[in-house]
Amino acid sequence: MRAFEPIIVAFACEYCAYTAADMAGSLGMSYPPNVKIIRVPCTGKVDTLHLMRALQKGADGVLVAGCYLGDCHYKNGNLRAQQRVGYVSRLLDEIGIGGERVMMTFMSAGQGNVFAQVANEFTEKIRNLGPNPVKLGAGKAAA
Amino acid sequence: MITAVRKPLEEIMGFAAPYSRVLLLGCNECVTVCYAGGRKEVGILASALSMAFLKEGKKLDIVEQTLERQCDPEYVEEIAQTIDQYDAVFSMACGCGVQTVAGRYKDKPVFPMVNTMFMGASERQGVWAERCAGCGDCVLGRTGGVCPVARCSKRIFNGPCGGSTKGKCEIDPGVDCAWQLIWDRLKALGRTDLYSEIIPAKDWRSAKDGGPRRIVREDLLS
Structure with a gap:
């Protein structure tokens, strides 16, 4: 049986994490191809609904990567994102698919190594957690 | 809202x-x-x-x-x-x-x-608090714009009661005593005379005690 390869959606702030991901590439650091990056102008733009829809449509884990607290280009967008990630995490627990499938992380634009490390660790964590139960259930429901 | x-x-x-x-x-x-x-x-x-x-x-x-x-x-x-x-x-x-x-x-x-x-108002982003009980006979004009029906735990009209301590209600230290708020506001407005007037017992028939309520505006009826 083929090993489970999770689909990770990463909402990356263009002022830090997106640039950090680019930096990781420039530095020749590898991170898993499982991570699908969505560039956002600020993590404050990432809504609860975006996180929910990503999981509903088949993501196994969702990462929100923003600037360090206090460093947000828009003052507190990353703080808002952190609160929303917390809310979604509790909602996922309520649904029963695991609140740890969504995570907030912080980095600066120069930290390509941090992006690569977080991407590796989160992918590994979701791989250990197994596929999003919604996908397995969808197969049963269609059968 | x-x-x-x-x-x-x-x-x-x-x-x-x-x-x-x-x-x-x-x-x-x-x-x-x-x-x-x-x-x-x-x-x-x-x-x-x-x-x-x-x-x-x-x-x-x-x-x-x-x-x-x-x-x-x-x-x-x-x-x-x-x-x-x-x-x-x-x-x-x-x-x-x-x-x-x-x-x-x-x-x-x-x-x-x-x-x-x-029925409440937004205190800050993400926080709403009760402000109106829809009693049908608004008293805000004499209580400095602070409602004793919605915001006093006992709904008393001549407060505060003995449970008010340092401006907080005895039910919870996080709850403001409405009558402290009323007093502070009347003082700021220079209208403490309103506080001295005893408010008579409220007629609750205009509130829910009179049964389900309706408003009929004859000028708007079709």
């Missing part, structure tokens, strides 16, 4: 169990402003409910729609052409909206997705 909070998912799942296709109906008014039942919350609940069902290997078709107002018949009429496509309506409006929909579509089960809480 009328405030509300979403019901626990488990309760909603219980409502949904017998059905395969439901209309999740939001409202663009109060519940949108308090982030309980507007278009965005409809989307979030639809996602959550859909995932909760799929996790169990079941499928629930959820159609999302949000009306301008669910407490007005003309807006509720908008779903008349499509309502037959659904097994049930899951309303994210306050109790007024749920009842208007249920009253119009009598053969369709209608379930509330939120618990309607109170």
Whole structure:
């Protein structure tokens, strides 16, 4: 049986994490191809609904990567994102698919190594957690 | 505004169990402003409910729609052409909206997705607090703009009571004593004379004690 390869959606702030991901590439650091990056102008733009829809449509884990607290280009967008990630995490627990499938992380634009490390660790964590139960259930429901 | 909070998912799942296709109906008014039942919350609940069902290997078709107002018949009429496509309506409006929909579509089960809480105002982003009890005989003009009906735990009219300590209510140190607020405001306004007047016992017939209430405006009747 083929090993489970999770689909990770990463909402990356263009002022830090997106640039950090680019930096990781420039530095020749590898991170898993499982991570699908969505560039956002600020993590404050990432809504609860975006996180929910990503999981509903088949993501196994969702990462929100923003600037360090206090460093947000828009003052507190990353703080808002952190609160929303917390809310979604509790909602996922309520649904029963695991609140740890969504995570907030912080980095600066120069930290390509941090992006690569977080991407590796989160992918590994979701791989250990197994596929999003919604996908397995969808197969049963269609059968 | 009328405030509300979403019901626990488990309760909603219980409502949904017998059905395969439901209309999740939001409202663009109060519940949108308090982030309980507007278009965005409809989307979030639809996602959550859909995932909760799929996790169990079941499928629930959820159609999302949000009306301008669910407490007005003309807006509720908008779903008349499509309502037959659904097994049930899951309303994210306050109790007024749920009842208007249920009253119009009598053969369709209608379930509330939120618990309607109170008439309140926003204290800051993400926090709402009760401000009006709809007593039908407003006294704010003599209490410095602070309502003793909605904000005093005992609803007393000549306070404070003995449970007021350092401006806080005895029920919870996080709750302001309404009568302290009233006094502070009257003092700031230079109207402490209003405080000296004894307010007579309130006639609660204009409030809920007089039974379900109606407003009839003859100039507007059709």
